[in-house]
Amino acid sequence: MTKLIIFTDLHMVPEGTTIIGLDPYQRLANGIEHVNRYHADAERVIFTGDLTHYGDRGSYERLKRLIDQLIPPSAITIGNHDRREVFLDVFTDAETDTGGFVQQAIDFPDCRAILLDTLFAPPYDYPNSHAGLLCAKRLAWLDRQLADAANKPALLFMHHPPHRTGFSGMDLIRLANEAEFYECIKRHPNVRHIFAGHVHRTISGSSRGIPFSIFKSPVHQQPMPFDAPDASLSVDEPAAYGIAVVTEDGVLVHTEDYEIARRDATVA
Numbered sequence: 001m002t003k004l005i006i007f008t009d010l011h012m013v014p015e016g017t018t019i020i021g022l023d024p025y026q027r028l029a030n031g032i033e034h035v036n037r038y039h040a041d042a043e044r045v046i047f048t049g050d051l052t053h054y055g056d057r058g059s060y061e062r063l064k065r066l067i068d069q070l071i072p073p074s075a076i077t078i079g080n081h082d083r084r085e086v087f088l089d090v091f092t093d094a095e096t097d098t099g100g101f102v103q104q105a106i107d108f109p110d111c112r113a114i115l116l117d118t119l120f121a122p123p124y125d126y127p128n129s130h131a132g133l134l135c136a137k138r139l140a141w142l143d144r145q146l147a148d149a150a151n152k153p154a155l156l157f158m159h160h161p162p163h164r165t166g167f168s169g170m171d172l173i174r175l176a177n178e179a180e181f182y183e184c185i186k187r188h189p190n191v192r193h194i195f196a197g198h199v200h201r202t203i204s205g206s207s208r209g210i211p212f213s214i215f216k217s218p219v220h221q222q223p224m225p226f227d228a229p230d231a232s233l234s235v236d237e238p239a240a241y242g243i244a245v246v247t248e249d250g251v252l253v254h255t256e257d258y259e260i261a262r263r264d265a266t267v268a
C-alpha cells in the first residue's frame, strides 16, 4: 500500500500580499500542519504546480520554508504560474529529467509515480503560456518511464488537465497537445490514474477510459457556473488537498477539506 498526499495550486505570494483577501502562506501552513498530524506516514507529498502566483524568487523562498516543515518527503513539479529557472534556483535539490524539465519517476513497491512538467515556457508569453504543453522531448521521456515501469501501475501527476473539464475558460488553457499525450499513454496499459490541478476545483471522472482526479487549491477556488464570462474569477471556499492510496485492488482517491472541521473527531 502506498499513500500519497497531493497539493496543487499553492500560489505563494510575496510577504504582505493576499489573493482575494486570502493568505496563501497561512493556508498552506495549515495544510502542512494537518498532513504532519494525520498523514505523517505518507510515502510522498506531491506538489503539482502553480507553486507561486508571480514566479518570483521571494515567493519560492517562502514556499521552501514551509515545505521543509513537512514530515513526509516531498516531490515537486511546476505549473503555468511558475518560472522554471527561478524555481530550480531556489529548490536546488529538486529532481529534473536529463533535459532540465521538472519531471521525475518515483518507484514504490506497488506503483510508479510519474511527475510531468507541463509548463509551456520559456518564452513566458502570456496568455499563451497559461496553457500547458508536453513537447516532444517530454513526451519521449514519459514514454520511456512508462515502458520502464515494467507493468507496475503508473500514476501520472501533472499541472494541466490533459482533457476538458467543463469550465469553458479553463478548457481553453488545458494541455495544448491533448491528442499526442493520449496517443503516448494509450500505448501503455499500466497507466491507472491521472492527477492534475490548474482548475482549482474538485473534479473526477475518466477520459479515454483513464480515470482522473483534480483537486482544489489550498487558497482560492474556481467559481461555478461552467461558463463564467471571466476565467480569472475566484471564490473563497475551504482549502483542500488530495490523498491517493494504492491498494492491491486499485487506487482510492480522497479529498481533504482541511479547514472545514471545527473540532477533533468526537463520538456522535
Ligand SMILES: [Fe+2]
Pocket (backbone or CB within 6 Å): 009, 011, 050, 081, 198, 199, 200
Ligand atoms: Fe492555479
